[in-house]
């Protein structure tokens with residue numbers, strides 16, 4: 001009887017896209033981010049993808065000080081690998097975005113593999129009332145928002161973090177981003193195993209149709225062969241459907257309130273841990289097992 005495949009579950013706890021008025025369960029303060037991260041780790045998340053926010057307004061905060069308010073506590077209370085965002089908010093410039101990862105030298109940091117239109121404005125159809133002006137401005141402004149990740153920006157993050165032995169979660173929102181990653185592999189600026197996080201369902205990137213998932217996997221197989229470890233995230237209501245579909249094709253999965261506020265149709269998730277538990281149920285139901293943090297470190301060759 002073949003041993004069950006180990007699946008790495010990444011949990012993205014708060015992000016920079018959703019805003020406080022969208023859900024009372026979105027972690028905003030350092031205490032809330034710590035509680036959500038620890039809960040997700042206890043539920044089975046081997047990797048914690050983290051963003052910081054202004055505790056009062058919930059506005060994305062990409063200062064090292066912002067991360068220092070919760071990182072030590074999370075590191076103390078869990079053995080999950082820390083993954084610090086270099087995406088920050090799509091409104092930020094790369095010099096600001098790279099600072100926390102450059103400062104804290106985490107095991108993992110996200111790296112967005114290309115520029116995309118980042119369409120958040122359709123959320124204005126659902127959300128009418130906002131506690132803070134920046135929330136509506138961020139959604140409305142996204143009609144003209146390009147999440148900039150030029151080749152120069154990507155190389156800047158790669159070289160800035162190179163000495164730290166930080167490995168990257170290569171966020172690929174479209175097929176072109178896989179080719180961009182191949183370009184950096186061919187130049188020796190990234191080294192296998194490549195942890196590829198395919199992002200499905202962001203307006204401006206690839207959709208959430210099964211053929212989109214197949215196309216991402218087929219292209220990654222062709223470009224990287226056994227040099228990559230595949231993971232997927234589905235935005236919004238597609239989160240668990242994408243996770244189940246791709247896991248049946250060999251993928252690792254990412255969940256968490258950064259990527260979706262929901263646990264079911266019209267039902268808000270009360271924590272990221274709820275989504276991790278649901279993902280665990282689905283994965284174990286498929287005869288798979290969740291990788292422990294140390295098993296994830298081995299699979300991804302993290303510095304530990």
Ligand SMILES: C[C@H](N)CC(=O)CC(=O)O
Nearest residue numbers: 015085086087088110199
């Ligand atoms: C769709 C996700 N918000 C992508 C993300 O997590 C980007 C980053 O932090 O670098």
Ligand SMILES: [Zn+2]
Nearest residue numbers: 015085087258
């Ligand atoms: Zn993120």
